[in-house]
Amino acid sequence: MCLDLDHFKTVNDVHGHQVGDQVLKQVASTMEENLRPSDLLARVGGEEFQVLLPDTDIEQAGEIAERIRSTLYDLEIRLNDKVVKITVSVGFAQTGRDGEDIDSLMRIGDQRLYEAKALGRNRWVTG
Numbered sequence: 001m002c003l004d005l006d007h008f009k010t011v012n013d014v015h016g017h018q019v020g021d022q023v024l025k026q027v028a029s030t031m032e033e034n035l036r037p038s039d040l041l042a043r044v045g046g047e048e049f050q051v052l053l054p055d056t057d058i059e060q061a062g063e064i065a066e067r068i069r070s071t072l073y074d075l076e077i078r079l080n081d082k083v084v085k086i087t088v089s090v091g092f093a094q095t096g097r098d099g100e101d102i103d104s105l106m107r108i109g110d111q112r113l114y115e116a117k118a119l120g121r122n123r124w125v126t127g
């Protein structure tokens with residue numbers, strides 16, 4: 001599952017880079033709280049994360065993606081006297097259906113992530 005925060009540049013531009021850093025930390029811990037102990041969350045770029053969901057079918061993955069999306073959508077990140085809102089776009093790929101090796105899965109997950117962005121963000125795309 002590839003997750004990318006929406007319009008994160010605006011968060012930095014409006015609130016400053018240090019607030020942006022705190023937002024990233026809160027987003028990462030919120031994502032972790034909504035994953036299972038067996039799932040693996042990694043930050044792979046500035047505001048991009050990958051999650052590996054072992055032994056998970058596409059319906060379960062959709063439930064997890066929706067839980068993360070809606071929790072972040074509802075989250076009010078309070079820093080000093082500021083409240084920062086953020087949304088996330090998600091694309092995912094499934095072993096077997098979309099490929100076997102990690103490179104193909106990440107490439108397809110990434111394509112779907114950009115589809116989610118193009119469709120208006122704050123959503124997930126399974127293909």
Ligand SMILES: Nc1nc2c(ncn2[C@@H]2O[C@H](COP(=O)(O)OP(=O)(O)OP(=O)(O)O)[C@@H](O)[C@H]2O)c(=O)[nH]1
Pocket residue numbers: 004005006007008009010012016017018019020021024045046047117121
């Ligand atoms: N505060 C902070 N900002 C970061 C970090 N890493 C990357 N960024 C910022 O994240 C922003 C990413 O911007 P873009 O790639 O243009 O994407 P976006 O504004 O999130 O827009 P979309 O992805 O199209 O929704 C840039 O402004 C980077 O400077 C970091 O560690 N801390």
